[in-house]
């Protein structure tokens with residue numbers, strides 16, 4: 637694998653590969669890599685000739701400076717992990733903040749309702765920051781495919797929208813959530829949990845999975861309230877939101893027999909650590 641941090645060097649490498657008609661897969665990450673990231677990388681390796689893994693903790697998507705400071709970082713461990721996973725021709729792109737943002741990025745994206753709900757309500761400006769960095773990465777790397785995890789479901793929908801409004805010639809590939817044995821969705825933030833919080837956090841996915849079974853006989857609002865009450869009854873967990881929405885427009889679902897795929901998205905605080913997860917509700 638080729639580790640590069642200078643933007644021009646990365647562009648040159650990619651230019652060479654494109655001249656040789658190689659297809660490019662991009663896996664954007666903020667580092668502290670785990671099995672979830674590795675599953676995106678494996679998919680990219682399967683589907684494209686050259687995989688570019690970017691590692692950049694993007695400051696513009698953090699609405700809370702403390703969160704940015706505390707965000708887990710493991711540059712040496714990440715490089716060691718990637719050196720075992722990536723092939724000789726693949727690229728690890730670790731740009732510098734000053735090169736990525738030579739000036740303040742003042743672009744404001746309009747995502748309509750998509751960034752006003754759920755995460756957007758609790759993390760003001762977060763998705764605008766995500767759009768700023770993802771648009772820069774898509775423009776620099778010009779990948780044929782870019783891989784995003786379904787754990788950040790709202791992010792995935794917003795990135796698909798970004799690609800649509802800016803006409804980027806890239807296929808966005810959603811990849812399934814990878815879970816721990818007890819069901820907790822993998823996240824770089826999991827390592828910040830205390831042992832007790834980590835144990836209790838398994839209740840999040842357990843409750844989500846049970847809510848799918850309950851949706852057979854309860855209406856949407858009853859299922860929604862049950863999830864919130866169940867999780868809040870744990871002294872260690874506090875639900876920020878649990879919304880059951882249409883998976884395309886993220887509008888609230890009122891009735892199970894409405895058309896379209898339905899997804900329940902949740903944010904829960906385990907102590908100081910904010911965890912997100914989601915579950916799809918099949919039509920029975």
Ligand code: PAF
Nearest residue numbers: 664665666694766769788
């Ligand atoms: O999902 C993430 O890790 C980040 O939001 C992303 C897409 C790498 C942009 O910084």
